[in-house]
Amino acid sequence: MLDKVGSPAEDGSLDEAGSREEAGSVDEADSVNEADSADVAGSVDEADSADEAGSVDEAGSSLGARLRRRQIDEQSARSTTDGLAPAVPRQRDPATVPGDIGAAIETLGEQNPAAAQLLCLCAVLHKAPVPVDVFTRSLGRLPRPLGGVAPFQFNRLVAALVEPGLARRGADGLLVPEPVRTAVRDDLGEAASAVCRSYAGELVAAAVPDEVEASTSWPRWAALAPHLIASDAAHSTDQALRTAACRLVESLLHRGKARPARTIAAELHRGWRDVLGSDHPDTLRCAHELSRALIAAGALLPARKLLDDTVDRLVTRLGSSHPQTRVAAETRRGVLIRMGGMPRPDGARPKAAHRRRKQS
Numbered sequence: 001m002l003d004k005v006g007s008p009a010e011d012g013s014l015d016e017a018g019s020r021e022e023a024g025s026v027d028e029a030d031s032v033n034e035a036d037s038a039d040v041a042g043s044v045d046e047a048d049s050a051d052e053a054g055s056v057d058e059a060g061s062s063l064g065a066r067l068r069r070r071q072i073d074e075q076s077a078r079s080t081t082d083g084l085a086p087a088v089p090r091q092r093d094p095a096t097v098p099g100d101i102g103a104a105i106e107t108l109g110e111q112n113p114a115a116a117q118l119l120c121l122c123a124v125l126h127k128a129p130v131p132v133d134v135f136t137r138s139l140g141r142l143p144r145p146l147g148g149v150a151p152f153q154f155n156r157l158v159a160a161l162v163e164p165g166l167a168r169r170g171a172d173g174l175l176v177p178e179p180v181r182t183a184v185r186d187d188l189g190e191a192a193s194a195v196c197r198s199y200a201g202e203l204v205a206a207a208v209p210d211e212v213e214a215s216t217s218w219p220r221w222a223a224l225a226p227h228l229i230a231s232d233a234a235h236s237t238d239q240a241l242r243t244a245a246c247r248l249v250e251s252l253l254h255r256g257k258a259r260p261a262r263t264i265a266a267e268l269h270r271g272w273r274d275v276l277g278s279d280h281p282d283t284l285r286c287a288h289e290l291s292r293a294l295i296a297a298g299a300l301l302p303a304r305k306l307l308d309d310t311v312d313r314l315v316t317r318l319g320s321s322h323p324q325t326r327v328a329a330e331t332r333r334g335v336l337i338r339m340g341g342m343p344r345p346d347g348a349r350p351k352a353a354h355r356r357r358k359q360s
Helices: 002-080 101-111 113-124 151-162 178-207 215-230 239-254 258-275 281-296 300-317 323-339 353-359
Strands: 168-170 173-175
Touching: 101 113, 101 151, 101 178, 113 151, 113 178, 151 168, 178 215, 178 239, 215 239, 239 258, 239 281, 258 281, 281 300, 281 323, 300 323
Parallel strands: none
Antiparallel strands: 168 173
């Protein structure tokens, strides 16, 4: 009976205990699973965040590396070209001078008369490059067909000269090779060359700067100086060209170029004295500039003799109150002071300072 009574009780206790154990194990398993899932989720989140951070760091590092490499390349390129002129883009090599220049000039005259006129003007000027704006700013002064060309169409004319090798265009302007210049002048003859030279001189005179003292204008004067001389300003009847030539001498004096100023002024004075006469205002103005060049060169005695003659002629021609006469008289006064003093009112010649000291 005890076995019967005990067995059910035992079975019930066992079932209850089993159920308790199962419930505990289930709860424990659930807690373990929850902990494991939380750990896994945390590890996954950490791994994802670590991957994202790593990818961001990697992207940032790669971008920074690229920027650093670019800066290094720029610095190395700058260091290699330091002190040198900026690189010039590669351009097509200029065409060579044609073998038969006469045939090329004849073909140009038939196909493009305006370009042929432009070539003639360049040929009678100096062999130095001619600034392009010398032509474009004064096309209306020229006869047709070149005089009827609009400034924006001028590049077509230049291309018509450059392509067959009759001219070259650079940063300083148009440059005609010497064989082409000689062939064009021979083809023109003396009379036609003189006509072209007169038109060319008119263009150059219109292109000179307004200032002679400002240093910003000196490069322009230097570029136009050979063309002013090549325009035969010394024998020109063009008032504007003569004025431009005189101002060229003034600009040279302001730049401290006494020797070229003296050479150019002497040539101009000699030519204008033959063409215009010794008493012409332009001749007298050039004589004054020549005397200034002589003074700058240290030749005081020739400068004084020239100024004495110039002032006397200016007083006779323009009057003593004329501004040009006053300027020349003031220049002469400065020369006399440098040579030993001003003349006395009675006309007697003053004694030198060392003689006065010796007598006293």
